[in-house]
Amino acid sequence: DGGITQSPKYLFRKEGQNVTLSCEQNLNHDAMYWYRQDPGQGLRLIYYSQIVNDFQKGDIAEGYSVSREKKESFPLTVTSAQKNPTAFYLCASSPLSDRDYGYTFGSGTRLTVV
Amino acid sequence: GQSLEQPSEVTAVEGAIVQINCTYQTSGFYGLSWYQQHDGGAPTFLSYNALDGLEETGRFSSFLSRSDSYGYLLLQELQMKDSASYFCAVKNEGKLIFGQGTELSVKP
Numbered sequence: 154d155g156g157i158t159q160s161p162k163y164l165f166r167k168e169g170q171n172v173t174l175s176c177e178q179n180l181n182h183d184a185m186y187w188y189r190q191d192p193g194q195g196l197r198l199i200y201y202s203q204i205v206n207d208f209q210k211g212d213i214a215e216g217y218s219v220s221r222e223k224k225e226s227f228p229l230t231v232t233s234a235q236k237n238p239t240a241f242y243l244c245a246s247s248p249l250s251d252r253d254y255g256y257t258f259g260s261g262t263r264l265t266v267v
Numbered sequence: 268g269q270s271l272e273q274p275s276e277v278t279a280v281e282g283a284i285v286q287i288n289c290t291y292q293t294s295g296f297y298g299l300s301w302y303q304q305h306d307g308g309a310p311t312f313l314s315y316n317a318l319d320g321l322e323e324t325g326r327f328s329s330f331l332s333r334s335d336s337y338g339y340l341l342l343q344e345l346q347m348k349d350s351a352s353y354f355c356a357v358k359n360e361g362k363l364i365f366g367q368g369t370e371l372s373v374k375p
Contacts, residue, residue, distance in 0.1 A: 184361065186362065186363075188365075193368075193370075194367060194368070195354060195365045195366055195367040195368050196310070196354070196365040197365075198362055198363075198364070201361070201362050203361055211362065243309060243310070249361070251297045251358065251361075252297055252298055252315065252317055252358070253297075253298060253300040253312075253315045253356070253358050253363060254315070255300075255312030255315070256302075256310070256312060256363060257312075258309035258310050258311070259309060260308070260309050261308075261309055
């Protein structure tokens with residue numbers, strides 16, 4: 154079955170550490186996205202990519218970095234520069250289009266700073 | 268910039284009908300989407316309206332008025348499992364921008 158796999162499901166980060174969240178899709182989608190969700194809040198866009206080796210900043214890119222070396226993979230690194238990283242991180246993918254055919258989301262990674 | 272406004276919470280009883288409104292301000296509008304998210308889970312796609320009017324999918328319907336920059340999600344014959352957060356979203360420059368979400372509580 155096609156889908157998106159995010160790992161790990163839970164992640165704990167110490168102060169000053171970089172951590173990387175994995176996102177893999179086998180839907181053959183060109184576009185991939187990373188969103189952050191805080192309790193009781195909407196989804197805020199961190200980074201997105203429409204093609205391999207290219208990506209754009211979203212609304213809250215500071216303190217995060219990404220890469221898109223393969224179509225299937227879009228890992229997110231939360232750097233030590235991100236001062237408040239505790240949140241629920243969601244990866245999504247979609248076909249490239251101006252209309253919305255429906256994003257497919259992964260099950261998320263819950264990151265906590267300890 | 269883009270902004271979407273929707274109520275933060277709505278409460279209804281089982282079997283009832285509820286409407287969740289969304290107003291938006293965006294440049295380059297292509298359509299309005301709705302997503303459902305159960306607590307702790309991933310959002311799932313419900314509907315997309317590119318043109319004015321009502322689209323029906325089972326118990327859920329979605330409406331769009333482009334001239335009013337307004338849409339709504341209508342849920343009929345509410346069930347307990349419909350308790351979730353509902354997000355409206357617009358696509359802009361290749362990416363979806365989401366509203367803050369409406370938490371729907373369905374009571375027995």
